[in-house]
Amino acid sequence: MKTQPPRNAGPQNAGDAATRLRRTGDAQPITMVYDVPSLLAPGTTPVSRLYYEDWNIKVVDREKSGCDNYLSPNRRDFYKIMLMTSGTGFKTMGKNNYYIDERTILFLHPNEIVCWRNTTPEVGGGVFCMFKKRYLDQHPSLKLVIDRYKFFTEKKILRLSEQSTRMIHGLLTQMKAEAASGGELAEEAMQAYVQLILVESLKGTEYAPTGAITNEYRHVHDFFELLEKETNLANLDRPIRMRTAQQYAQQLNLNASYLNGLVKKHTGQPISTLIKNRLVEESKALLIQTSWTLQEISQIIGFADQPNFSQFFKNYVGVTPNEFRRSPIAPDYEG
Structure with missing residues (x-):
């Protein structure tokens, strides 16, 4: 055509x-x-x-x-x-x-x-x-x-x-x-x-x-593509390992400050916030779509222990992982 x-x-x-x-x-x-x-x-x-x-x-x-x-x-x-x-x-x-x-x-x-x-x-x-x-x-x-x-x-x-x-x-x-x-x-x-x-x-x-997209946007695209790949493939055998801007920049052969500046320019948020938001979203998906324990999910998301994961989740979502799992689409949880 x-x-x-x-x-x-x-x-x-x-x-x-x-x-x-x-x-x-x-x-x-x-x-x-x-x-x-x-x-x-x-x-x-x-x-x-x-x-x-x-x-x-x-x-x-x-x-x-x-x-x-x-x-x-x-x-x-x-x-x-x-x-x-x-x-x-x-x-x-x-x-x-x-x-x-x-x-x-x-x-x-x-x-x-x-x-x-x-x-x-x-x-x-x-x-x-x-x-x-x-x-x-x-x-x-x-x-x-x-x-x-x-x-x-x-x-x-x-x-x-x-x-x-x-x-x-x-x-x-x-x-x-x-x-x-x-x-x-x-x-x-x-x-x-x-x-x-x-x-x-x-x-x-x-x-x-x-x-074609600009070189700047290409770097932003490559960051999100790498972030999605890292989280999308996460499971019990392959926990999330990259959790900092430095780690992502290194994989993309870029200076961390430069990459962070580009991402913030295009999205209004630093890489650290975007990574945390993505970890929260993946945590929600695992809580809803799997029967894995909180300890297993915390390991997949990259936390050494379950209490730290639960605190991280509550800080960002407003409820504990167990509360979210029981009622994942209540408006207060998604607002």
Whole structure:
């Protein structure tokens, strides 16, 4: 399938960076995740709490979600289909940048390191569809379509025609109605709608990146990739060993102060905070998804003894590991 660059902008405003990008094709990579005012604290990932909620598939209006600027480096347990019907922004996926506007559909893999920055003050229109990894296991026909046409791997961003945009938006609207109706067959019907969305998306063209990421952002990406690898593979036989900025910088052949400065510039937080946050998130996942003892989990996270781990967890979450394990999605624990 041939690629095509983003369409030319209508207004020719020399002061509009987004317009210049679409006219000239100049690379305008995301170098500051939070250079647009944000309602969320620096480093916040809006979708992170969904990891702990008990759902299989859901549809959300983009306007209602707020669609704030974010950097999402952590492993997620859901796939995300994002239809843009209005608004603009920069999307960084892996090591490529894309200027995104209306009539675009994105397929975000759970393991993808992604970054989004709005380029308009108002929240754009569109719809998100998110479904858990286990949902694919429950619906092999949906998984077959995704694997056959390489959605979420090779097909990540597609430009749609007006007709396809209307049709996909209608399918997502029907999915919301199915979700509201509930019942045993609601999720079965919704996966059929997802298949129709995938087939209709095939009529689109692949979205060409606007340029490669900067060297600065590449270092940030490599840090998060290494952090995710270190925590993602953690288990009883392979506990987490890297817990400091110095250790990560050494693995990346960078000066620790330099790497810390870059990461703080892009996320608003130092490496030490990001590492601690990631250890907390992995601790939550292990508490919810395994039956391992607190002593075993503390060793996996890298603590010498269980009391120190419990104190660390309570300091950041507000409850003990045992309390969290009994009620992991209470709002007070996730706020």
